[in-house]
Each structure stands twice: as structure tokens, then as C-alpha cells.
Amino acid sequence: MIRLQGVTKRYKGADRDAVHSLDLEVRPGEIFGFLGPNGAGKTTTIKMIVGLLRPDRGKVLINGHDLEQDPIAAKHSMGFVPDKPDLYPRLTCLEYLNLIGDVYGVDAQTRKKRLDYYLNMFQLTEAAGDLIQSFSRGMQQKVALTGALLHAPALFILDEPMVGLDPKSSHQFKEIMREHVKQGNTVFFSTHVLEVAEQLCHRVGIINQGELIACGTMDELRSQAGHEGSSLERLFLELTDEGGSDEK
């Protein structure tokens, strides 16, 4: 569903690559967790996958479409929720969702059905006619999630999706992710909450200083690190060397 081939990005004036020669494949029907310390290159990678940044080198393929050559077809396959959902503050929730629905070509009947479902689930039905600027961060996050799910994308990409969600919404959202992949779709998300990744993900990738240092199922990561039965947190700390000083 996602294939990154030698993707590299260096910001202007930086002395090292933010993402260096990244090769990654995310398969259809899996929840893939993308982990890494702050500044590791997670958001840069996600921005390149969704077309918000252009790689200096390498290729991004989404559902078989080259993002550079055929960006519209590639983007049609995905729904994206950024880490900070800056939505048009002067549109109402429903106006924003209608915009997204129109752009993705979601027909009226399907749109109504899905909006009813998600707005009800996220308890936004009552506030649907209100301006987004009146919403809390959590509510804005829910609007962004609804917008990203409205066209039932084959690939659902999220940057730190749990931030700002209340426990109930967070639980519902995890269920949505599971349900989404059950229907043969794919979820790719970055997170700092390792428990969430451990609970949800079929596979995880760990990026550090712009390079993918580990990728696989939990069992594969454990055997790679030589620690059978270790928690993801311990593996993460060892692989990214953040717990190194404690260990020594």
C-alpha cells in the first residue's frame, strides 16, 4: 500500500538529512506504527507520503501510484490527519466535511450515512453547524478524523492521532482503526504512546536520526534485539539508545 524507495529529505541549511535513504513497505490490511524519538524524521516522512513535502531523492508509491507522477490518484487512496489539525476556523464543521466529501466525490447517500455514523460516534452531531474556531483541540481532531475517513480511504495516515482525544474517543478510535483494516484497508500512524503501538500494530518501524533502524512485528523486533519477551518500550529505548545510560 505504501512503498518508499530510497526516500531522502534534507531541509535547506541543515547539515544532515532529516530522512536518509528510507526504504519501507507497508502492506494492505495492516496497522503499521511508525515510532521514533523527537526529531527522528517521523513527521517529515509522513509529510512526504501525503505530498506536503517533496523528497530530494527517492520514490513514494501509494496504492501503486507514484506520488510524483500521479499525485491525484495517489491522494484519492488516502485520508490524512496531521499532528496539529489546523482546520479552517471560519467554516462550520459540516461545511468543512462537505468540502472534503465534494473533493473526494463522496455521493450524498454515502456521505450522509458516514457523517451520521462518525459525528454520532464522536458526539459532534449537535455541534455540526458550529464554526470550527469554537471547537476544542480534541473536537477539531475529531473533525479532522471524520474528514479523513469520509471517503473510506484504502490508506489511513495519521500523525500522532491520539493526542487531544478523550479516553472514550481514543478507545472508539482504536476500534475504528481495527475495523478499517478488517475491511482490507491499511492504517499507518506515528505515535509516542508505545502502549498504543504495542496493542494495535501488526508491525512497527522505528526511525532514528532519519534512518529506519528497525522494522517488523513485535516478535521480529524482539528477536532482532535479542530480548525475548521484552516490552516495546524497552526495545525502543535500546534501539534508539535513549535508555543507554541507565543500562550501563
Add this chain to the structure above:
Amino acid sequence: MRNRVWSLYLALLNVNYGWSAARYYYIKKRQRIWEPIVIGASLAPAAGFAVWLSWLMTEQLYLGGLAFGQPHLPLVAGTLAIAVLSLFFGFFYVLSAFYFSNDLPVLLPLPLRSGEILLAKLGVVLTGQYVLNAFVLLPMGIRYGMLSGGGLGYIISAIVSFLVLPLISLVIAGVLTVLLMRFVNLSRYKDQLTWIGGIGLLVLVFGFTFWLQNSVGTDDPLVLMEQLMTRADGLVKEVGNIFPPSVWAAQAMAYTPKAEGWLNLLYMLLAGAVSLGALYLLGEKVFLQGVLAGLEGTRGGARRKKAGRELEVRGAFWTLVSTERKLFVRDPNFALNGLVGYVLVPVMALLPAFGKNLGDNPFDMLALDQLDPLLVIGGVALFFLVMSGLSLIPSTTFSREGRYLWIMRSLPLSLGQIIGSRVAASQIINTVGCVLGTLPIAYFAGWGPLEVLLGALLGIPLAAAAALLLTLLDLSRPMLDWVNPIRAVKSNFNAIIGAFGTFGLAFLLGALFYFNGKTGTLWLIPLELLLAAALLAGLAQYLTRRWAPKLWARL
């Protein structure tokens, strides 16, 4: 340790004018060094012209006034102009800085009094106003000082006047804004009320100018000037009745080091201090309530009731057009600045009708019996062209999105849809605005519907082609990192290029029409308009194909 208000002022000034960002990019990273050079080179002619004009007018008014025993005429005219302009333009800046900045959620939790936030923000607006005023007041002050042989007293009073006079105007704008928003933000219909308040102020300022004319009994500016200068009380008294601080400033400069001059300087200083204190107290009492109510946003029963009916399905292009229009019109910072021209034209056209002498209607010279119908058609078409740039809609279309641009960039939209929808939205607003603006003039000048219709039909493609070029201009260098949304439209170099560019083109075409008139080839006007539209559209199409994808990818 610095005073916290001073520290806040410096920080806001830095953010507002991007000093640190400029240092970072231009000096540390050595990137985009061409930008300040190009901007400086582009603005230098306009600044030079303003300085030259102010210098020359001061000289002429001084010599003219001397003949009537009123040599301080340039001081009165200059200080009044600055006071009114500061009040007029300052209102929009103050409104935006006080109530619509993105930094309010950051500032409000800090241990700062709301009056302190207000003062720091006012300081930032005031600093910008000083820079603008300097191009008019400095040459005026220097030239007047040279002609009148002003000494140290004159220099002191000139400096104090320069500093205090705009402050008083901006404080008045601030007080009006705080009071307006105190009620507007607590209302469910805040956007609509902000609009009404803003337009009300515009009408007020023009009404004020109109009243000034009528109070001396004529609509003819030459007669008005003569009456003002030859009457015993003269312009000073007339202006003093309306806005005393500008007279205090003028008299302080004219009469120091005499006691009368120092007394006027004292009046002005006291007025500045009192008005500043009043704004601070008002800020302490009601500013916070208004801001907090504003941050809550609109939650309306009416909108909720309508919500069920808002589920409309449209094609991507038309939903983009509709979104662009909504986002522009709903933000008072964008709408009030962009649509001001469409309001001013009919207001300027209508005001003389309410004057003492209907027969002196200046629009008489535009009447069909004075003007060839083909010139009317050309004029209407040029109005469409000029307003397309002056509305700021196409020239700031990407800049206005700021940090929300990620939405469009992550959606499956072709660049043609994105650019085309923006041009279409701008032209829908422009067409409606221009038609509404033209109708009152047509009514007073006696233009027929055919002239207006043909002018509009020829003006629309010309304005649309210009809008496409301006959209590309904004795509090439959008201002996306704004905190205060008004910066996206008023401090945006693209907006200035757009306004001057369309004015320049209209001027050239107007000169061509004049030439047509002289050579008896007025029948060429429609063809010239179509040719200009075709050339602009061809250039815009070429640039779109050649550069737009690269520019879009670079964002």
C-alpha cells in the same frame, strides 16, 4: 530586567515584522537575499514620490498661505491628514491586532494585565504608522522648518507632534474597536456585526469629509480652499472644531518658542496621556471579556437548525469556489480590507447627492452627454480590472490560508482546479462588487444599461486574466507565516504589486483611450480591451503551465 510591557512590545514587533526571521534567512542562512533588494527597489519609487510630493506641497502651501497671512497652512493640512489617515487605516490594524491575532491564546495565559497586552499591541500598530507617516511628515516638517526658519522650539514641538498625534488617532480607533467588539463578540452574530461596524466607520469617515465640505458651504474644492484661507478664522478654526489635536500640533509647531506654542504642545501631550490612560482603563475593564468571547467562537442555534440542510453535494471545483468565497467574506480582516473599494465607490458617488448644491454633482462630468458611450464602456471595464487588483482577493489567495494550506495540499486536487477555483471565486466577488459599485454612478451620470453591460462583459475577461496572473504571483511567494491575519492582506507585498500593477495597466489603457479620443478611433476601445485580455490570458496560461507546478511543489 526589562519592563514586561516593553519586552512584550519588542517581541510582538519582532514577530509582526519578522526581524528574527529576516536575520535568520537573509544573514545567517544567506537565502532569498534578493527579496529585500527587490522589495526595496520596488517601494523606493513610491516612497521617493511621496517625499517629493510632500516637500513640494509644503512649499506651495506655505507660499500660498503666506499671501493670506496663514503661513502655517501646510502644518494644519499635514497634521489633519495624518490624524484622519491614522484613524481610518489604524482602525483596521487595531481591530485585527486586538481581536483577531493568532497570538491571543498564547498571551492571555501569561501573567500580563489585559491593559498591558493592549498597550503593547497598540505600540506595534503605532510603530508601523510612524514609518508610514515619516514619508509625509518628515519632508513636510523639514521643508517648513527651512522656510519659516524654525529653531529648537520648532524641532521639539515637531518631534513631539510626530510622536503624539498618530497616538491620539490610534487610541480613538482603539477605544472605538474595544467598545465595538465588547458588544460584537458577545453576540451570536459577531462576523456580521464586525462587518457592519467596519462599514459604519467607513461611512462615518466619508461623512465627516463630506460634512467638512458642506460646513463651509460649497462642494467645489477650489472654492472651499479659497473660503477656508480668506475667512478671518480660516482653516485652523474650522479644523479645530473637528479634531483639536491636529490644530494643537500645528499651532505648537507654528508658535514655539512663544508661550502659545508651548501651551498647545502641552494640550497635545495631555490629550495623548489622557487618551492612553483611558484606553488602558477600558482595556482593563472590557478588553478581556471581548477577547475571551471572541475566542469562544460562534455557537448558534440558528446554524444548528440549518445544519441538516447544509448537506449539499457539489463538484470539487464549485465546492472550492464556494469555500474560497466563504473564507474570504467571513474573516472581517480580509473582507473589510478587500471589499472596501466596492463600498467606497458608491458612497463617494452618493454623498454629493445629499450636498447643498445638487447641481454641483462632480459626477456630472461623467454624464453621457459629456462622455462618449464607448469611453463609458472602457471606463467600466477598467473599473473591473482595477478592482480585481485592489480587492486583494487573487493577489493574497494562498497567503490568506497561512497554516491551513496543508488541507488543499493533501487533497486529491489538480493544480488547475486549485488555481481555477480561486480565480473564479475572486471574479464572482469582483463582478458582484463592481456591478453594485457601478450602478449608483450609472444612475447619477445617466449611463444606460447597455453601456454598463458591455463594459462589464469586456471588463470581466480582462479582470479574470489579471486575477490569474496575481494568483500565480501569490503562489510564487505566499506569506504563510503570519500571526495577525491582517498581515496576509495589508502587509503583503503581493497585494501592493497587485494593486499597483492593475492600476498601471488601467492607466496605460486609459491613456490609449485618450489617444483614441484624440484620433477619432474610439470604436477601437472594445477591440483594445479584448486584445489586452487575450494577451494577459495568454501570458498567464504560459506562466501557469511553465511555472505553477514547480511553485506548488515548492510550497
